[in-house]
Amino acid sequence: MTEPTGDELVRLLGTLANPHRLRIVAALLAERAYVSELARELRISRALLQVHLRKLEAAGLVTASFEVGEDGKTLRFYELTPFSVVLTPAAIAAAVPTLTTPESVRGDGEEGRT
């Protein structure tokens, strides 16, 4: 996570560039929580929270796992994945060369042939 690729950086930034998601990160830093609980804590609907959690998960910032609570209910716990990225012009310049454009994406990696 010290030197993300350009695409990863864009995804990471795009994922964190949202008030709800920042609050989620902050809440999960304090302690892991299951969906419904977290929704109540943050005062947002479960559906909305789910969308945001999915995005955070897709970016690798949080991880989910099912667990059975004391009362036997199945709960989906989310917890934070530690990360640390330094945002400076130099760091950005280093990531830019690895940015892929829609067209430059052929297979997955670059294969040299036209």
Add this chain to the structure above:
Amino acid sequence: MTEPTGDELVRLLGTLANPHRLRIVAALLAERAYVSELARELRISRALLQVHLRKLEAAGLVTASFEVGEDGKTLRFYELTPFSVVLTPAAIAAAVPTLTTPESVRGDGEEGRT
């Protein structure tokens, strides 16, 4: 810039979460440039570049200034504003309390009354 407010952080992240803008930052780190020149270098239209530059400027990441070139033409030069932000769960948690919600915005700061 060491400890941006929640809103500033969101704007900063949102501004950088774009391939074009990252490229612009990288290009300006190498050297300041005027609009048309930069557009050619980045292979994007001037109109598009302008939109992105505007956004970067709004976020305080770049600054603009008019200058007269050797041939007497008026050029608008852009240059990078140094910045450094560390992105970690803790840093985010620190910024979250200062996030404002559309409703919580009355005057500007908080005034206690309902």
Add this chain to the structure above:
DNA sequence: GCCACCTGCTAGCTTTTGTTTGCATGTGGA
């Protein structure tokens, strides 16, 4: 005068994001 290059602006379209609403399912306890 005409061409080349600089600047700026915006109306309008497309795409992506964000959000709500509503339905379907499963389990434990009264």
Add this chain to the structure above:
DNA sequence: TCCACATGCAAACAAAAGCTAGCAGGTGGC
């Protein structure tokens, strides 16, 4: 059985972001 609480998913809509196309104005050089 019925209620309370947990999960998941999708359709539909609203809002924001991204991009293009086109017009307009200015200056220097041939």
